[in-house]
Amino acid sequence: TVPTAPIDNCGMPSITLPAGFTDRGTPLAAQFVGGDFAEPLVLAAGHAFQQVTDHHTRHPAL
Known part of the structure; x- marks a missing residue:
């Protein structure tokens, strides 16, 4: 995804996890x-x- 592109392009290890929901x-x-x-x-x-x-x-909720 776009927000992770800079990290991905640098080759840095990362993990993205669920962190809740907005209001x-x-x-x-x-x-x-x-x-x-x-x-x-x-x-x-x-x-x-x-x-x-x-x-x-x-x-x-769907």
């Missing part, structure tokens, strides 16, 4: 980005985020 029900996301060869750190941060939130289990 209007639009999904939000959080992106964790690391330096070169920091894939384990980025994945650990994403895992820790999901351990303390429930955003990844929720779905928007």
Whole structure:
């Protein structure tokens, strides 16, 4: 997607995760980005985020 393009083009490891919804029900996301060869750190941060939130289990109303 467009918001992740600069990170993707730089080759930096990143993960984008659900981060809740706006008041209007639009999904939000959080992106964790690391330096070169920091894939384990980025994945650990994403895992820790999901351990303390429930955003990844929720779905928007249709």
